[in-house]
Amino acid sequence: MAGLVPNARSRRIEESATLAITAKAAKMKQAGFDVVSLGAGEPDFPTPAPIAKAGVRAIEQGKTRYTAAPGVPELRAAGSAWLKATFDLAYTPDEVMVCAGAKAALHMALDAVVEPGDPVLILAPYWVSYPALVTMADGKPVVVPPVPDRGFVHDAAAIDAACKQHGAKGIVVNFPNNPSGAVPNREQVQAIVDVCRTNGMWIVSDEIYGTLLYDGARHVSPASLPGGRERTLVVNGFTKSHTLTGWRTSFLAGPRPVIDACCRIQSQVLGNPCTISQEAMLEACRTPLPDDQAKRMQAFGERRDFLVKEINTIPGLRLAAPRGAFYALVDARELCRKRGIDDVVLCEQLLDQQKLAAVPGSAFAIPGFVRLSYAASMDELKKAIDRLRKFVSAS
Ligand code: PMP
Numbered sequence: 001m002a003g004l005v006p007n008a009r010s011r012r013i014e015e016s017a018t019l020a021i022t023a024k025a026a027k028m029k030q031a032g033f034d035v036v037s038l039g040a041g042e043p044d045f046p047t048p049a050p051i052a053k054a055g056v057r058a059i060e061q062g063k064t065r066y067t068a069a070p071g072v073p074e075l076r077a078a079g080s081a082w083l084k085a086t087f088d089l090a091y092t093p094d095e096v097m098v099c100a101g102a103k104a105a106l107h108m109a110l111d112a113v114v115e116p117g118d119p120v121l122i123l124a125p126y127w128v129s130y131p132a133l134v135t136m137a138d139g140k141p142v143v144v145p146p147v148p149d150r151g152f153v154h155d156a157a158a159i160d161a162a163c164k165q166h167g168a169k170g171i172v173v174n175f176p177n178n179p180s181g182a183v184p185n186r187e188q189v190q191a192i193v194d195v196c197r198t199n200g201m202w203i204v205s206d207e208i209y210g211t212l213l214y215d216g217a218r219h220v221s222p223a224s225l226p227g228g229r230e231r232t233l234v235v236n237g238f239t240k241s242h243t244l245t246g247w248r249t250s251f252l253a254g255p256r257p258v259i260d261a262c263c264r265i266q267s268q269v270l271g272n273p274c275t276i277s278q279e280a281m282l283e284a285c286r287t288p289l290p291d292d293q294a295k296r297m298q299a300f301g302e303r304r305d306f307l308v309k310e311i312n313t314i315p316g317l318r319l320a321a322p323r324g325a326f327y328a329l330v331d332a333r334e335l336c337r338k339r340g341i342d343d344v345v346l347c348e349q350l351l352d353q354q355k356l357a358a359v360p361g362s363a364f365a366i367p368g369f370v371r372l373s374y375a376a377s378m379d380e381l382k383k384a385i386d387r388l389r390k391f392v393s394a395s
């Protein structure tokens, strides 16, 4: 043997683009540069005190040992009640698994349903990790091109055609969408469910931004609609809404046989999700924090409105108001065309010349666009807009 080498599958896995850009921006900051980082989407608000305290209490009470692999029974029951109350999803506690972040839940879900070589549809623009997660489950990611002119919500006929063309076995959907902020209405979600039912496809539904909504938009889970529940695995939790980012918590819900399979996989791979974090998540389920949530949504809403107003006055850039999550997917196709560059070079130049970190749309399969996270303070966003203006006028 010439030495230890990564296998073919792991060689196909790229580093998360969002995390890579954020790491680069952090390094530049450490080196003394005044970087505005609108890369990774992580709320700038702290974890709410009652939730953090529940974690501290867990340590003080010695709740620091292994738990059951699918999570403590109280939390599975609380998750079942939370999914019902918040999204009208009917799952028994046995149909809810606690997991270590939405990423891990997606991994367990795909590992449990993908057969080797299965084509899996991913609607672009998609969150960066889906193709890698499908590949790691031995599936074949099939990207359905983005539809910016339809508010980023695919027509059911386009999904049906892609399914038939590739013989797809399943689909990963993500609404509210990262990076586009798209939130389809009930009829549009039902149409996707109907296509999946007709073609015998499963659905993995990433609903991690399910409560981050604007302008009266409502989140509808495919699992809450006729024909949806029996074919859908739902990923949800408090990562984004309550800044549980570093705590690594999530729920995975679905029909019992598949959740049982996920629990078996989790028992081999993870053991159990962090015991201390489970206590914090239990607190998040049991004690709604309406004032904290309203404060966050008001701040996100103001930032969103600010970006929409400002960006649409910058020549060569356009921004349609996102309806959910906390990302601005800026259409920079005109600017790219004028400069003869692509979105990757554009983001490199923004970072090098203006010290503004943003994620190129190519990372989400939407070239010519740039994603700005507005999970950042208004001061940072104002700086970002100043820098964008300078960049554009310096042509
Ligand atoms: N899904 C989407 C759409 C996301 O944006 C993220 C970002 N972190 C995740 C999943 C992963 O969340 P977690 O931190 O809970 O693993």
Ligand code: GLU
Residues within 6 Å of the ligand: 016, 018, 019, 039, 040, 041, 042, 127, 128, 178
């Ligand atoms: N989900 C966030 C984002 O899209 C955090 C980074 C990541 O987990 O990839 O920026």
